Amino acid sequence: MAENDVVIGLEIHCQLTKLRTKLFCGCSSDYRDKEPNSNVCEVCLGHPGSLPKPNRKAVEFAVMAGLALNSAISEKTSFYRKNYFYVDMSKNFQISMYETAGMKTICEGGHMEINVGPQAKTIKITRIQLEEDPARLVHIGPIDLSPYTLVDYNRAGMALLEIVTEPDMSSPREARLFLQKLRSIMEHIGAYDGGLEGAMRCDANISIRGSERVEIKNISSFKEVEKALNFEISRQRSVIQKGGRITRETRHWDEIRKVTISLREKEEEHDYRYFPEPDIAPLILRQEFVERIRRQMPELPDARAERFIKDYAIPKYDAQVLTADKRLADFYEESVRLYGDAKTVSNWLMGDVLGELHSKGLELDEAKITPSTFVNMLNMIKGNEISGKIGKIILPELITSGKSALQIVDERGMRKVSDRGVLGGIAEEVFSENAKAVGDAMQDDNAVHYLIGQLMKKTNGKGDPKIVNEVVWDRVRKLRGGTAG
Numbered sequence: 333m334a335e336n337d338v339v340i341g342l343e344i345h346c347q348l349t350k351l352r353t354k355l356f357c358g359c360s361s362d363y364r365d366k367e368p369n370s371n372v373c374e375v376c377l378g379h380p381g382s383l384p385k386p387n388r389k390a391v392e393f394a395v396m397a398g399l400a401l402n403s404a405i406s407e408k409t410s411f412y413r414k415n416y417f418y419v420d421m422s423k424n425f426q427i428s429m430y431e432t433a434g435m436k437t438i439c440e441g442g443h444m445e446i447n448v449g450p451q452a453k454t455i456k457i458t459r460i461q462l463e464e465d466p467a468r469l470v471h472i473g474p475i476d477l478s479p480y481t482l483v484d485y486n487r488a489g490m491a492l493l494e495i496v497t498e499p500d501m502s503s504p505r506e507a508r509l510f511l512q513k514l515r516s517i518m519e520h521i522g523a524y525d526g527g528l529e530g531a532m533r534c535d536a537n538i539s540i541r542g543s544e545r546v547e548i549k550n551i552s553s554f555k556e557v558e559k560a561l562n563f564e565i566s567r568q569r570s571v572i573q574k575g576g577r578i579t580r581e582t583r584h585w586d587e588i589r590k591v592t593i594s595l596r597e598k599e600e601e602h603d604y605r606y607f608p609e610p611d612i613a614p615l616i617l618r619q620e621f622v623e624r625i626r627r628q629m630p631e632l633p634d635a636r637a638e639r640f641i642k643d644y645a646i647p648k649y650d651a652q653v654l655t656a657d658k659r660l661a662d663f664y665e666e667s668v669r670l671y672g673d674a675k676t677v678s679n680w681l682m683g684d685v686l687g688e689l690h691s692k693g694l695e696l697d698e699a700k701i702t703p704s705t706f707v708n709m710l711n712m713i714k715g716n717e718i719s720g721k722i723g724k725i726i727l728p729e730l731i732t733s734g735k736s737a738l739q740i741v742d743e744r745g746m747r748k749v750s751d752r753g754v755l756g757g758i759a760e761e762v763f764s765e766n767a768k769a770v771g772d773a774m775q776d777d778n779a780v781h782y783l784i785g786q787l788m789k790k791t792n793g794k795g796d797p798k799i800v801n802e803v804v805w806d807r808v809r810k811l812r813g814g815t816a817g
């Protein structure tokens with residue numbers, strides 16, 4: 333079966349982590365390290381009589397996201413109650429947005445281009461809406477084996493931006509590329525900090541053409557999306573191959589066992605009995621308001637990639653990779669500012685640094701390397717204190733330890749040996765241990781290169797190649813002169 337019979341649509345929930353407060357109350361948005369159920373008030377717990385008040389900055393971020401994703405910004409939008417009975421929402425409804433007769437969500441339509449290989453592919457956006465985050469449920473081990481569920485309302489009421497795509501993706505990789513670029517856009521507009529755990533979560537609808545679609549709920553991190561989708565495609569193919577039928581259902585991605593498990597039959601929209609939130613007036617987004625935001629829009633990843641190509645003379649592919657993550661793009665620009673040579677910086681960053689991060693399964697912000705420790709290493713190479721080869725050897729430690737290159741080189745005794753006296757002494761050993769090669773070297777330059785290689789080996793690769801070369805040739809020339817005379 334071909335890859336293109338896979339149909340994937342995403343529903344992304346992105347916390348607006350750069351807001352200071354929750355969506356409808358004054359509770360802090362910085363809930364992560366707090367004691368459970370301490371970061372709450374009557375509004376986010378939904379006590380009777382409490383009044384929610386929309387966060388103006390959240391509305392602005394939603395409009396910015398809409399403009400960045402080429403959506404139409406609705407002139408009038410309102411909040412709805414999405415009714416359901418579940419422990420993660422103590423008031424038994426979630427304040428969200430809804431599309432119904434005459435009423436729209438805050439942004440409608442839109443599209444984003446992702447770079448799949450050399451080709452760009454357009455993924456259509458269905459809608460963008462603001463809603464409140466439910467409480468966090470804590471399970472002991474896998475969800476279906478947990479003896480109990482704990483509930484922490486600290487997260488309840490956090491501003492979420494829900495972004496729904498059309499089912500335009502045809503592989504798990506495309507889904508990952510979409511999410512990566514969305515994350516970069518949300519970081520560039522200043523709404524979201526990608527380093528926070530669980531700040532961007534995703535539900536995925538996935539089907540194999542001709543079969544029912546399955547929803548995978550709450551994939552809690554970026555890195556897990558591709559794994560979850562790959563697992564689900566294999567599972568569905570194997571059901572179909574065995575003559576079974578895919579049932580329409582909601583499944584949960586178990587990050588520990590790396591499998592999806594069935595949770596429940598999928599609800600239909602009418603199960604939620606949406607009705608207008610009576611405590612919040614409709615939002616009227618005037619033209620001037622939207623235009624003011626449009627004028628103040630910061631540089632977005634595509635424009636930044638164009639600028640990188642122009643200003644730093646790097647290939648398009650490099651520029652796209654570097655701007656796919658705002659922290660990587662910032663890291664790059666800061667390093668270029670400190671070091672100067674944009675191409676050397678991008679070569680090291682694109683090749684060695686990203687390669688090492690990838691092999692360790694780390695994101696840049698999980699690593700300890702900084703532009704200054706990185707540039708410090710590049711300067712040691714440029715200043716001939718270490719070779720490029722030693723640079724590559726110490727890079728993994730530079731990435732994980734937070735130590736400076738200088739410190740690592742000294743601790744590991746890897747500083748380049750460029751002292752003629754020291755190298756001359758080692759050369760003497762090499763010459764006495766390789767009498768045959770020394771004999772051959774009287775006529776044969778290849779034998780000289782062999783002796784140079786032996787000397788380098790004795791210095792564990794730390795000999796300054798230029799001086800090692802000179803020391804060996806000096807001795808050989810003297811010996812050749814001696815035999816001639």
Ligand SMILES: [Zn+2]
Pocket residue numbers: 354357358359371372373374375376377489
């Ligand atoms: Zn609150």
